[in-house]
Amino acid sequence: MKGFCNLARLSAVAGSLMVLPLLSGCGDNNPTTAPVSGTVTFNGEPLQAGTVIFTPKAGGPPAYGEIQSDGTYALTTFEDGDGAVPGSHGVAVSAVEFKNPDLPVATTVIPMKYSSEQTSGLTAEVAEQDMNVVDLEL
Secondary structure: OHHHHHHHHHHHHHHHHHHHHHHHOOOOOOOOOEOEEEEEEEOOEEOOOEEEEEEEOOOOOOEEEEEOOOOEEEOEOOOOOOOEOOEEEEEEEEOEEOOOOOOOOOEEOOOHHHHOOOOOOEEEEEOOOOOEEOOEEO
């Protein structure tokens, strides 16, 4: 029985040691990103709230940004404001409002087709450069 306990302890330690390199290297192997910002307009007017999502067509981590009250956004993938992975992206935009603060019912501000990169018709190219400006006209 004592040998079984030692074997179980050894297995637990070995398993922990195998996971440790995965945890310690999480931030070191991230793909390169490039800053992306822009303005979102709907019917010619700045969208005052919502979210923009860039999804790489070749695969990889998506980037997202919150739309500010003036319609501007800046994308984040790993760290605040770091941008998106370079390449071609499908783009989605979602914007909802809560007309009654007492009810958790949201109303969409823009057509639902924009909420998915498959149906939005929006695309963007992100280049490896200092700043990419991608304005989105809905």
